[in-house]
Amino acid sequence: MALATHKERSIMNRRRPLFPAVRWLPVACLISCLSTPAVAQLAPPEGPTYGGSLPASKQVMPGIAWFGVLQDGLKQARQTGKPILLISAAPQCSGVPGMW
Amino acid sequence: MDRSFLADPGVIRASRDFVCIRTATYEDKQEAKFLQQTLFGGGDQMRNFGFCILSPDGQRKLKQSRRGPNFAYRDANEMGTDMRRIARQYATAQGKPIQGLPQMKSVRLALNVASCDGLPCLVVYGNEPQRVEQLSRKLDSVIWEDELMGKYIFASTRQRADLKSIEGAGRSQGILLVAPNPYGTAGQLIEMIGGEVTAEELKEVLLKAAERYERPVKEHGNHVRYGRRNGVNWETEVDVPDRRRFNNRR
Structure with missing residues (x-):
């Protein structure tokens, strides 16, 4: 009996250094998941918005000047030699216009 | 977005x-x-x-x-x-500046996009191609200045019918400064800018109008909910996969 207790104690002593690491594994996984980007479609905006890419400004502010027609923009890029920032966005949500 | x-x-x-x-x-x-x-x-x-x-x-x-x-x-x-x-x-030493009106495909789409962005819309209207070209060049000469970049959404048309959705639009040719409605399905004329305006005057008008413009506030959930309830529906040229799925579920 005393020998078994000694054996158990010996096993526990051997395992103890591993125990904290195992205990923190789920937390480490959670931190890792939270620190990487989500893979879902962009969520709809939350809360009130003044629209577009300047949602918090009540005033009209300078912003990115977008070509709205693909061919017009591609032609400008060829003529000016400037690289292209291309974005495609749907000006409707569930068929309702007026909101990206 | x-x-x-x-x-x-x-x-x-x-x-x-x-x-x-x-x-x-x-x-x-x-x-x-x-x-x-x-x-x-x-x-x-x-x-x-x-x-x-x-x-x-x-x-x-x-x-x-x-x-x-x-x-x-x-x-x-x-x-x-x-x-x-x-x-x-x-980058090159002789980098050419960007020119040309960065317009939307149609007045209908421009009003919608302007509403999405919470920005005013400028619509060039002339019944001849040369007239549209001349007015567009005038706009082009001022809109690429830092103070005005990104403040307006543009469109041009030679069809009077395209202006039907703009309340207050008359028969005159020129540049229409328009406030879109919350769903971007129609608009209200704020100011009609005649073709005889100089570049300096035009810049001043656009700066003042942008300064005075009050961007309407929206909330995504309510906007979509009220839109659906009131039968506001946007027809797209290309099928929307999400919407197809949504309609099948109903």
Whole structure:
């Protein structure tokens, strides 16, 4: 009996250094998941918005000047030699216009 | 649409060395083919939103995300830094300035996009191609100045019928300054700018109008809910996969 207790104690002593690491594994996984980007479609905006890419400004502010027609923009890029920032966005949500 | 990245002052400054194109997804069949190939990897499924940086000839992808820039960069600062790095690669001593009216495909789409952006809309109206060209050139001479960039959405037309949705639009030719309604399905004329206006006068009018313009506030859930309840429906040129799924579920 005393020998078994000694054996158990010996096993526990051997395992103890591993125990904290195992205990923190789920937390480490959670931190890792939270620190990487989500893979879902962009969520709809939350809360009130003044629209577009300047949602918090009540005033009209300078912003990115977008070509709205693909061919017009591609032609400008060829003529000016400037690289292209291309974005495609749907000006409707569930068929309702007026909101990206 | 992502907000924090494209609203960032560093990204906006960096965008001045780029040709910025924002196409309206599902609104043009030809564009859809290009977008499917370039943004969505050639699959048959379009998405509402895509982002990419291309070389000036449009052939080489320098940065890509099948969704927003937030899937390509950690934050807006990283995006601005990368844009400046890319722009330096293509900078030339005799860099040509961007010219031309960055207009939408139609007045209908321009009103919708202006409403989405919470911005006023400028519609060039002339019954002759030369007249439209002349008025567009006049706008072009002022809108690329820093104070005015990104403050308006543009369209042009020779069809009087295209102005039916704009309350207050008469028969006169010129540049119509329009406030879109909350759903972008119609608009209200704020000011009619005649063709005889000088570039200096035009710039002043546009600056003052932008300063006076009150951007309406919206809330996404309510906007969509009330829109559906009131039968506001936007017809797209290309099928929207999500909407097809949604309609099948009903």
